[in-house]
Amino acid sequence: MNWILHAFAWSLVLFLPYLVSDAANQYKIGPLPGGYFTLSGLVHMVIFYGNAQVLYPKLLNRSYWLLYMVSVVSLVLLSVMVKFYILEQWFPDATPDARAHVLFPSMLVFIVSVFYNITIDKIRAEKLQKENEALQLAMEVKFLRSQISPHFLFNILTNLVSLARKKSDQMENSLLMLSRLMRYMFSEGSKKISLQEEVEYLQSYVALQELRFGRDVKIIFHVNVSDEVKTHNIEPMLLIPFIENAFKHGTGYVDEPVINISLTFRKEVLSFQLTNKFSPQPDTSKDESSGVGLSNVRSRLALLYPGRHNLVIDTGNNLFSINLTLSLL
Incomplete structure (x- = not known):
């Protein structure tokens, strides 16, 4: 040309x-x-x-x-x-x-x-x-996927062994959820995925965390989306770091831990809210590689959705809260 x-x-x-x-x-x-x-x-x-x-x-x-x-x-x-x-x-x-x-x-x-x-x-x-920015983003996505805590996976596998011994009816569904989660984590790179896939992945991740913690952690996960989730795409690994971070810092030394997650999608706008208690006392039993840095997510949002997102993070009164709105036009 x-x-x-x-x-x-x-x-x-x-x-x-x-x-x-x-x-x-x-x-x-x-x-x-x-x-x-x-x-x-x-x-x-x-x-x-x-x-x-x-x-x-x-x-x-x-x-x-x-x-x-x-x-x-x-x-x-x-x-x-x-x-x-x-x-x-x-x-x-x-x-x-x-x-x-x-x-x-x-x-x-x-x-x-x-x-x-x-x-x-x-x-x-x-x-x-x-x-270079696209390459950097692809590397960051792979890095984020590798950062899913191995302790989380080990605990899930241990719980699955327990379900197998009990011949629990939850066994098959839990394996399917773990399979979806692993497929998402190790699938190729930085291509956009459908919002529906992202929602299903988050649901599987939270469900397995519920299996892991049982009644020790109160988990509230509210999803309210329209049929538009099937026709809109989103960059992968944008929301899971927030949830992973909540389970990392919102459990352990926290009294009566509560993790509250809300996700809505209406008129091409995604709204994501998350709150969890956290303790100022560090939990040295947690592996340093678990979770991901929120600064990493901030930079990805700035590069991928410039002028189309608003992220507010508050940490007052030992309560960590996130409010993210994202335009998927």
Whole structure:
């Protein structure tokens, strides 16, 4: 596509005399005959691409300033000599009037070439930055998935063994929930998933935590969503860090622990609220790798949903609360 635009632009330049003038006037543009205008346009192409494709990227970008300046001056002077030769040999009648129009176009084309390269460099830098951000986000998603506490998985497996011994009716459903959770955790990278999948994953995760803690922790999980969850997508691993963090810090030394989670989705807006008690006394029995840093989630929200989210976190009175609204337009 890029070369097509270049071909179109230069075609307009080379054939401009034949579009705006006529044969009776020798296709002149000002004092310049159409034939000379076209031939000098070919010379200007050499200046443009000589600087854009060779001199600028190979010399200027590598800080060979002196060699670059010498090369540019040589290129421009050579173009002037070639154009004077064309005038004198093929258009002698136009030479006196056209002399003043030999140097300036060469300089102008060179300047345009420089600005062209600056623009291309800026576009490439922005593209590279976006690619690096996308790579960083993909790595963060994999990191978040790896951060799901191994203690949580070990405790769930222990509880499943207990259910198996009791031949409990909960065994099959618990295995299915664990299977969904594991599939989500180890599936490929950073592609968006349906909001319905995200909700189902959160429900499985909370249900397994209920199996893990039993009556020791009061867990309230309220979901109120419309059928739109099937048609809207969300970036993975945005909500689970908050819930994982609640189970990490909202249990243990906390008296009468309560974790309250609410998720609603209406008119393309997701609302997520979470509150849990926490103790200022650290629980050294918890593994340091469990849970994830909330700053990580903040940065992902800022990169993935700029201007489309609002996150409020409050930690007053030993009560940790999160209120997140997210537009999924």
